[in-house]
Amino acid sequence: MCPLVSTPLIGVLAVQGDVREHAHALERVGARTCAVRRPEELTAVDALVIPGGESTVMDKLVRAFGLQEPLRERLRDGLPAYGSCAGMIMLADRIADARPDQETLGGLDVTVRRNAFGRQVDSFETDLQVEGIVEPERPLRAVFIRAPWVESVGPQAQALATVEHGPAAGRVVAVRQGSLIATSFHPEMGGDDRVHAAFVQMVRSA
Template identity: 70%
Template sequence: MTTTIGVLAVQGDVREHVAALERAGATARPVRRPEELAVVDGLVIPGGESTTMDKLVRAFGLYEPLRTRLAAGMPAYGSCAGMIMLAERIADGRADQQTLGGLDVTVRRNAFGRQVDSFEADLAVPVLGEPPLHAVFIRAPWVEDHGPDVEVLASVEVDGASHPVFVRQGAVLATSFHPEVTGDERVHALFVEMTAAASASAAVIG
């Protein structure tokens, strides 16, 4: 049975995520309306500008349907701004900014600096094996703190301190970086595997 994964298509690298998911073995489709969300097994929330995405999700009537499905256990993967959208808490967010939730983390917006401070790094990610994962950080957040159920899959050292940039909690995955632009599908393949496992478990229970 094919795993169908949606990509939230209100802003960001939608085409790139769709292509990466399909190379990783999933059927991928853009999601802009509640009825499109209702028929996918999991969802990718791409990068973009988190405050703008928050407003657009509401304008498209997706905020409550997204929160409902996430609360019900829908697998989700957020990259960069998508990580912020899935966080329970935001450091340095706008006063009126809200998130979808799903990850018991506090995420700091623009933690590494502005656009000119964008950078690339090779990350050791044991769950993905070798070689190291080449990661592209663009106005990236990091995880400031997290609850006990959050697994840190990779971190970056800044001024002697380690900051999580790749985390997982249950069926929710998030990265500070943009794997969709590197041609390395291992992050997307991991999410496809997580989504397929969740679908199989739900079918058995059902």
């Protein structure tokens, strides 16, 4: 259960995925965290992280827990949110290869493609420049695991990072729209907390 406190509190959607890793990263950069599994816990938070996992499973569990509409409502009302990997898919307005019954929470004017970088065995790491988050002289080491990429960026969203090398060169892997941020990669697994620090700062500014 999320505690009701006067200081900003960042919830981590805890229906499936790498919840603990995100919570630890947020706490390392000075945030207070709690797990969000029920609508009443959602009402207590000032921001939300949607972790990586399996987007189709996450979608079904969000609906089973009665969280879909409360999440959509809070996102429409301006709740700051950060989604990594499957979280990016959950925040996208459109999925290029969605299963027939798959739904998203929406909020980001982008089209994403699930598992675009391949299977688990195709996981990889690469250095990225992420606009407004990392310094050009110190790129971010990004971890990609069965990751999506952004197929297209609509006029309301902004691309923050693209892959620079290899077969996926030029593909967009980080985006922002207002108080929403999403990445294809897993910063909670790379030991670099700058994405989380930037999100926490955005929450504090909001």
